[in-house]
Amino acid sequence: xxxxxxxxxxxxxxxxxxxxxxxxxxxxxxxxxxxxxxxxxxxx
Amino acid sequence: xxxxxxxxxxxxxxxxxxxxxxxxxxxxxxxxxxxxxxxxxxxxxxxxxxxxxxxxxxxxxxxxxxxxxxxxxxxxxxxxxxxxxxxxxxxxxxxxxxxxxxxxxxxxxxxxxxxxxxxxxxxxxxxxxxxxxxxxxxxxxxxxxxxxxxxxxxxxxxxxxxxxxxxxxxxxxxxxxxxxxxxxxxxxxxxxxxxxxxxxxxxxxxxxxxxxxxxxxxxxxxxxxxxxxxxxxxxxxxxxxxxxxxxxxxxxxxxxxxxxxxxxxxxxxxxxxxxxxxxxxxxxxxxxxxxxxxxxxxxxxxxxxxxxxxxxxxxxxxxxxxxxxxxxxxxxxxxxxxxxxxxxxxxxxxxxxxxxxxxxxxxxxxxxxxxxx
Numbered sequence: 510x511x512x513x514x515x516x517x518x519x520x521x522x523x524x525x526x527x528x529x530x531x532x533x534x535x536x537x538x539x540x541x542x543x544x545x546x547x548x549x550x551x552x553x
Numbered sequence: 554x555x556x557x558x559x560x561x562x563x564x565x566x567x568x569x570x571x572x573x574x575x576x577x578x579x580x581x582x583x584x585x586x587x588x589x590x591x592x593x594x595x596x597x598x599x600x601x602x603x604x605x606x607x608x609x610x611x612x613x614x615x616x617x618x619x620x621x622x623x624x625x626x627x628x629x630x631x632x633x634x635x636x637x638x639x640x641x642x643x644x645x646x647x648x649x650x651x652x653x654x655x656x657x658x659x660x661x662x663x664x665x666x667x668x669x670x671x672x673x674x675x676x677x678x679x680x681x682x683x684x685x686x687x688x689x690x691x692x693x694x695x696x697x698x699x700x701x702x703x704x705x706x707x708x709x710x711x712x713x714x715x716x717x718x719x720x721x722x723x724x725x726x727x728x729x730x731x732x733x734x735x736x737x738x739x740x741x742x743x744x745x746x747x748x749x750x751x752x753x754x755x756x757x758x759x760x761x762x763x764x765x766x767x768x769x770x771x772x773x774x775x776x777x778x779x780x781x782x783x784x785x786x787x788x789x790x791x792x793x794x795x796x797x798x799x800x801x802x803x804x805x806x807x808x809x810x811x812x813x814x815x816x817x818x819x820x821x822x823x824x825x826x827x828x829x830x831x832x833x834x835x836x837x838x839x840x841x842x843x844x845x846x847x848x849x850x851x852x853x854x855x856x857x858x859x860x861x862x863x864x865x866x867x868x869x870x871x872x873x874x875x876x877x878x879x880x881x882x883x884x885x886x887x888x889x890x891x892x893x894x895x896x897x898x899x900x901x902x903x904x905x906x907x908x909x910x911x912x913x914x915x916x917x918x919x920x921x922x923x924x925x926x
Contacts, residue, residue, distance in 0.1 A: 511681075516675065519674055526671045
């Protein structure tokens with residue numbers, strides 16, 4: 510027995526969920542790039 | 554009367570109890586004989602046996618919430634989210650983010666491979682589960698035991714046991730689940746794609762600032778993520794600081810072992826016959842597989858889409874490593890790559906994606922919590 514009533518809500522959660530996850534991880538990507546640029550590894 | 558008391562236990566035994574003894578036994582067998590996530594499945598299996606020993610009058614069961622040891626543990630450490638929170642400290646202390654810091658682009662695969670969470674949420678809704686229960690089932694796709702337990706203990710305590718069993722069982726089955734999905738979605742040529750690996754050195758300062766920055770950034774964007782992300786990164790900071798070796802070792806060993814021990818048996822104590830032996834449990838087990846399949850598919854397809862726009866192609870199998878099952882998924886991908894071309898080494902990229910998946914799964918879990926709280 511399939512129930513389609515909450516599917517629009519589920520699709521909304523999917524869109525927001527994947528979108529927010531991607532956005533946050535993309536921000537982390539740039540954050541890591543900035544950190545690597547600001548604090549490069551120095552040979553001792 | 555004396556004989557009556559002795560026979561009360563036997564008379565209270567139901568077929569449901571017996572079946573749960575067998576299920577507990579199967580979990581213990583899988584843990585010991587097949588070594589499927591023994592640290593969780595063995596305590597869960599034994600907890601299931603304990604909780605299904607018949608309760609008789611005047612003798613509270615071990616899972617009784619007021620008087621039973623495991624019931625008190627469940628009420629005070631699982632319902633309060635205390636134990637799942639502690640385990641994040643332990644997990645954070647165990648993770649080495651260096652492979653990810655060397656290849657931050659792997660974060661995209663860590664995000665894409667969380668698709669299974671939301672697809673499974675949708676599937677669960679289709680099968681009539683209410684929204685919060687559907688989200689708890691979907692979070693099996695995080696392929697991360699602590700995250701699954703954390704979200705399920707918040708949204709669907711009645712489903713905590715089957716969700717935990719499904720999450721840990723499928724994590725152990727990653728070497729069986731991922732290869733057929735990858736082969737179905739990729740061509741031989743794609744699986745043979747080589748990826749350049751450039752050795753990048755990461756300074757200690759970056760390794761220290763990373764957990765702090767992630768916590769602040771994630772906390773500002775999604776305040777509800779502070780517990781999950783914050784404690785994970787706290788554990789990682791202890792590890793990377795270099796001055797807290799004793800605390801780091803305690804978090805990685807004693808804390809991890811103690812929490813896992815109590816978590817497993819407490820979750821197992823929720824596996825009563827009434828709660829476990831129903832169609833919902835079977836559906837959860839089935840949808841757990843859907844979650845892992847679509848996680849893998851999400852990562853692979855995302856890599857293939859990226860390849861349309863980049864000059865240096867990604868091996869799509871690395872996308873599948875964006876699942877959080879570390880380090881098993883990375884090893885599976887490297888094995889598959891070498892099967893296609895014995896001289897192709899994509900292990901470092903796969904490990905980077907796998908570590909990214911660990912962050913991705915916790916962020917996705919936090920997002921689910923934020924959207925539905």
